Amino acid sequence: MRHAFAAVLRRDLTLALRHRSELANPLVFFIVVVTLFPLALGPEKDILMRVAPGIIWVAALLAATLSMDRMFRMDFEDGSLEQLLLTHHPPSLLVLAKIVAHWLVTGLPLILVSPLLALLLHLPLKALPTLLASLALGTPVMSLVGAIGVALTVGLRRGGMLLTLLVLPLYVPVLIFAAGAVDNATAELPVAGQLYFLAALLVLALTLAPIATAASLRISLG
Amino acid sequence: MFHWIHKYGSPKYFYHFSRRWTPWIGGLTALLLVVGLYWGLVVAPADYQQGDSYRIMFVHVPAAWMSMFVYMAMAVSGVIVLVWRMKVAEAFMRASAPLGASFTFLALVTGSLWGKPMWGTYWVWDARLTSELILLFLYLGFIALQSAVEDRRTAARAGAVLALVGVVNIPIIHYSVEWWSTLHQGATVTKIDAPSITLDMLLPLLIMAVAFTTYFVTVALMRARVEILEAEANSNWARELADKTGD
Numbered sequence: 001m002r003h004a005f006a007a008v009l010r011r012d013l014t015l016a017l018r019h020r021s022e023l024a025n026p027l028v029f030f031i032v033v034v035t036l037f038p039l040a041l042g043p044e045k046d047i048l049m050r051v052a053p054g055i056i057w058v059a060a061l062l063a064a065t066l067s068m069d070r071m072f073r074m075d076f077e078d079g080s081l082e083q084l085l086l087t088h089h090p091p092s093l094l095v096l097a098k099i100v101a102h103w104l105v106t107g108l109p110l111i112l113v114s115p116l117l118a119l120l121l122h123l124p125l126k127a128l129p130t131l132l133a134s135l136a137l138g139t140p141v142m143s144l145v146g147a148i149g150v151a152l153t154v155g156l157r158r159g160g161m162l163l164t165l166l167v168l169p170l171y172v173p174v175l176i177f178a179a180g181a182v183d184n185a186t187a188e189l190p191v192a193g194q195l196y197f198l199a200a201l202l203v204l205a206l207t208l209a210p211i212a213t214a215a216s217l218r219i220s221l222g
Numbered sequence: 223m224f225h226w227i228h229k230y231g232s233p234k235y236f237y238h239f240s241r242r243w244t245p246w247i248g249g250l251t252a253l254l255l256v257v258g259l260y261w262g263l264v265v266a267p268a269d270y271q272q273g274d275s276y277r278i279m280f281v282h283v284p285a286a287w288m289s290m291f292v293y294m295a296m297a298v299s300g301v302i303v304l305v306w307r308m309k310v311a312e313a314f315m316r317a318s319a320p321l322g323a324s325f326t327f328l329a330l331v332t333g334s335l336w337g338k339p340m341w342g343t344y345w346v347w348d349a350r351l352t353s354e355l356i357l358l359f360l361y362l363g364f365i366a367l368q369s370a371v372e373d374r375r376t377a378a379r380a381g382a383v384l385a386l387v388g389v390v391n392i393p394i395i396h397y398s399v400e401w402w403s404t405l406h407q408g409a410t411v412t413k414i415d416a417p418s419i420t421l422d423m424l425l426p427l428l429i430m431a432v433a434f435t436t437y438f439v440t441v442a443l444m445r446a447r448v449e450i451l452e453a454e455a456n457s458n459w460a461r462e463l464a465d466k467t468g469d
Contacts (some may be wrong), residue, residue, distance in 0.1 A: 153370070166384065169360050170395075172356055172395050172398065172399065173391075177398060215383055
């Protein structure tokens with residue numbers, strides 16, 4: 001079973017690394033969206049500092065959602081997804097491997113580039129660890145919850161817009177706790193409460209989302 | 223138990239059952255609405271703080287209750303759809319979604335109309351309002367998914383999963399939003415120290431709540447009947463029915 005998990009993970013990572021240009025797209029999107037805000041709001045340091053946590057988190061949310069559709073679509077179209085589900089391994093485990101691979105290529109780069117954006121938006125340096133922690137806990141939740149939405153819409157020809165409609169409301173708790181944590185860190189208030197909530201959400205999503213995703217994939221594949 | 227499920231779960235039986243009962247439940251709805259509205263809008267005393275504008279509550283509160291009740295009903299049908307693949311539950315779930323969305327919308331609109339004279343603004347980012355708005359988004363997502371998937375049964379099962387995911391999330395969303403607004407909001411405008419409600423206001427409110435529920439049952443039965451006829455258009459009993467009525 002561990003072998004099957006590792007095999008799917010390795011396969012998905014290899015596939016992703018061979019399409020390097022696509023790898024960069026969500027990242028560039030993330031940076032461009034964040035850049036738009038100072039242009040729209042004005043370059044005053046006070047305003048930017050105040051809205052920085054919200055901007056970074058909303059941009060991360062959008063970037064994650066836009067890259068989500070790729071999680072199962074290619075495998076669905078060439079039929080390998082069906083083959084995966086036909087094996088005797090538990091589908092939720094294989095699905096979890098795919099979600100982890102997807103997070104490694106889309107979620108992790110967002111975390112790595114976020115200090116740069118925090119710098120651009122004048123986020124105080126002392127809030128940076130909280131920002132990184134909130135992204136590290138929050139982006140896997142988004143990948144896990146998003147996977148359910150992708151699994152439900154993968155059979156549809158134009159599922160992209162529908163996918164955002166389905167999953168964005170479900171991201172509300174993550175957004176609230178994550179942006180709230182960074183906000184508190186900027187004001188030098190305790191942040192442990194929000195981070196614990198994020199961790200709880202992560203555990204909950206890690207437990208339930210693979211099962212729901214596997215069930216949805218079965219439905220979509222008919 | 224299973225006998226019961228098989229009997230009521232057959233689309234044909236449900237169709238006739240629903241047809242027989244709709245006029246009765248519909249009649250009861252009309253009666254309750256008339257009594258509840260008259261009692262609430264004319265007979266019940268005016269509030270000593272809010273005057274007559276509190277009367278919108280007789281529509282607003284039942285609508286808000288129904289917005290959550292309908293989602294729960296959809297989730298329960300969702301379980302039945304996924305476990306027993308009952309066609310009637312599929313029809314009921316699909317039929318309920320637009321109704322639930324309408325109740326949610328009605329609750330939001332009446333709430334904001336009440337908010338203007340009371341709070342001085344149509345909208346505040348209060349916890350309850352925000353989670354009601356997100357509930358509306360959840361309904362809209364469900365409806366969009368239903369219209370996007372072409373195969374009726376696949377759509378119903380996908381919708382069932384979505385409804386269940388939503389039900390797990392609704393309490394989380396509700397409490398996180400509550401937490402968020404208590405963090406950000408200083409003096410809260412919602413905590414008007416209202417006197418505990420008098421019987422003269424409570425009774426019409428309860429009558430309105432029952433009326434809204436029977437209204438939902440009536441319209442959901444009618445909509446589910448249409449769903450079933452569309453799904454079963456090729457079956458013998460549906461054809462016989464069409465031959466009999468001549469259309």
